[in-house]
Amino acid sequence: MADLTLYTNPMSRGRIARWMVEETGQPYEAVILPFGPAMKAVEYRALNPMGKVPAVRHGDVVITECAAICAYLADTFPEARLAPPNNARGNYYRWLFFAAGPLEAAVSNRSLGFEVPDERRRMIGYGSFEDVMDTLEIAVTTNPFVAGQAFTAADVYVGSHIGWGLQFGSIDKRPAFVDYLERVTDRPAYRQAKKKDDEAMQEER
Structure with missing residues (x-):
């Protein structure tokens, strides 16, 4: 199982996170959540209390909000050179x-x-x-x-x-x-x- 998991929906801002994850070159698992009960379920709200996608789980770290996801992944995988010095x-x-x-x-x-x-x-x-x-x-x-x-x-x-x-x-x-x-x-x-x-x-x- 990949250490990196993307929770997303292709008709959402999750497309930003998907692009960013792909830029890192890291293996990842994509979990597609339909709009409605799945996003508002207790299990997913434990990751993102807003009940929205995207969210990224990297080991024990959970990141929501697309700008934060982009910044976190750039810092976490410096070999991809996605952030300046x-x-x-x-x-x-x-x-x-x-x-x-x-x-x-x-x-x-x-x-x-x-x-x-x-x-x-x-x-x-x-x-x-x-x-x-x-x-x-x-x-x-x-x-x-x-x-x-x-x-x-x-x-x-x-x-x-x-x-x-x-x-x-x-x-x-x-x-x-x-x-x-x-x-x-x-x-x-x-x-x-x-x-x-x-x-x-x-x-x-």
């Missing part, structure tokens, strides 16, 4: 958690039809959707990858958000975003993860 992690942390905070919040609110009134922008972390999109463009154009010259776990997370946003129209289709997405998804691990999730999705139907 400790003294060069400024942009790596900045953009990884920018995507987990302002980007996801702004896109989610826009998708739900919620617009922050101009006079209340200072009350919300991301300010405005337009500010977030402009900042995201800086993240993906300053260097080839968000942390610098090399692909990292931050690109898995940022790239996943941009990919979904472009697919569903919740992120502006700017040329910079399209070009960046092409760069970060041109990887064997991404293609393998996508193939496995697409196959699992067909089995679920």
